[in-house]
Amino acid sequence: MSATTAVSGTSRAPEPTKSAGRRDRPQQWGSPVTYFVALLFVGVCVAPVLYIVLGGFRTNAQITTDPAALPRPWVIGNYVGVLKSSVFWGEFANSLIVAVTSTVGIVTLGLMVSFVIARYDFRLKGAMYSLFAAGLMFPMVIAITPLYLVIKDLGLVDNLLGVIIPQIAFGLPTTVIILVPFLRAIPNEIEEAAAIDGMSRIGFFFRMVVPLSLPGVVTVGILGFVGSWNNYLLPLYVLNSQANFTLPLGVQVFSSQYSTDTAKVLAFTSLAMLPALIFFSVFEKRIVGGLTGAVKG
Numbered sequence: 001m002s003a004t005t006a007v008s009g010t011s012r013a014p015e016p017t018k019s020a021g022r023r024d025r026p027q028q029w030g031s032p033v034t035y036f037v038a039l040l041f042v043g044v045c046v047a048p049v050l051y052i053v054l055g056g057f058r059t060n061a062q063i064t065t066d067p068a069a070l071p072r073p074w075v076i077g078n079y080v081g082v083l084k085s086s087v088f089w090g091e092f093a094n095s096l097i098v099a100v101t102s103t104v105g106i107v108t109l110g111l112m113v114s115f116v117i118a119r120y121d122f123r124l125k126g127a128m129y130s131l132f133a134a135g136l137m138f139p140m141v142i143a144i145t146p147l148y149l150v151i152k153d154l155g156l157v158d159n160l161l162g163v164i165i166p167q168i169a170f171g172l173p174t175t176v177i178i179l180v181p182f183l184r185a186i187p188n189e190i191e192e193a194a195a196i197d198g199m200s201r202i203g204f205f206f207r208m209v210v211p212l213s214l215p216g217v218v219t220v221g222i223l224g225f226v227g228s229w230n231n232y233l234l235p236l237y238v239l240n241s242q243a244n245f246t247l248p249l250g251v252q253v254f255s256s257q258y259s260t261d262t263a264k265v266l267a268f269t270s271l272a273m274l275p276a277l278i279f280f281s282v283f284e285k286r287i288v289g290g291l292t293g294a295v296k297g
Contacts, residue, residue: 049277056267063262078267088271090243091250095275098163098235098246099228105168106224107217110175115209117176118183119191129180135173140166141233148237162238163246167228175220182216183209222280229276247272 055063056078057071082088117129140147147166156162186209194204210217232248239245242253254268 049273052266052273053270055263056270058263058266060261060263075263078264079271081264082268082271087242087250087254088268091245091247091272092275094160094244095229095246095248098160098167098231099225101160101164102167102171102228103221103224105164106171106175107221109168110172110179110220111210111213111217113172114176114179114183115205118180119186129176132173132176135170136177138173140170144233144237147234151238157238158240158244159238160244163231163235166234167231171220171224171227174223178220179213179216182213186212226276226280229279230273 054071057074057076059075062069062071113132117125151157151162151166154162156165190208191204194208199207230248231246235246235249239249242250245253251269251272255265258264258268
């Protein structure tokens with residue numbers, strides 16, 4: 001065998017692909033203007049929250065002398081006084097009951113409705129889906145007066161159910177719009193295989209549909225909880241006695257009672273918004289993932 005043949009017969013090292021070359025390139029950063037605008041929006045959103053939280057660690061004299069300064073010294077008495085108040089914990093319990101019950105109702109009913117719309121063909125199916133989509137453009141503030149009259153006729157004024165039931169109704173449009181794409185994306189072969197194995201439709205719903213649509217379920221649950229916790233308008237119309245007040249109403253009453261004690265009002269406000277803020281921050285990635293899945297579906 002000649003030397004030329006031997007050389008040509010030897011294996012050559014694979015040339016680097018274009019994709020590998022792209023990975024070796026330094027990461028391209030965006031425009032500085034984009035980052036500046038993003039930081040500006042972040043600052044506008046975060047600055048008021050930081051001011052309220054830090055204001056609770058100050059005295060009224062510090063706030064009057066220099067409103068924008070940091071606490072010097074740090075005072076925890078405002079937060080301790082609020083946490084020792086039975087009124088705060090009563091309103092916290094009311095908000096928790098309303099938020100959890102509303103979230104369970106929104107997720108349960110929304111998942112059932114979305115399953116029917118996504119997996120079955122029937123007359124007026126498109127009209128039903130369009131009706132839920134139209135509900136996104138119908139805010140509660142527009143319907144508050146007739147809604148109050150209905151609640152009054154049902155005898156639910158000054159009752160937590162008078163807040164929970166409307167919140168479930170107004171939370172369903174968002175839930176259905178997010179969950180329907182998830183349920184449509186489930187392959188029909190899975191349902192056919194389940195039917196061959198003798199699984200009923202209800203069994204398929206609980207054992208297959210719910211686990212497969214869990215990202216969307218978590219997303220609508222988080223949105224429902226945060227929206228219910230922060231709801232102010234409906235409790236303002238429905239609840240009359242302070243024993244039934246939720247935290248948003250409690251902040252208003254507390255601000256009126258302690259209008260001269262700004263630092264204590266800021267501490268109460270911070271504690272009132274803290275649960276929803278923590279809840280949203282912890283599950284932020286779940287929300288983004290769920291909404292991304294809904295768009296892809």
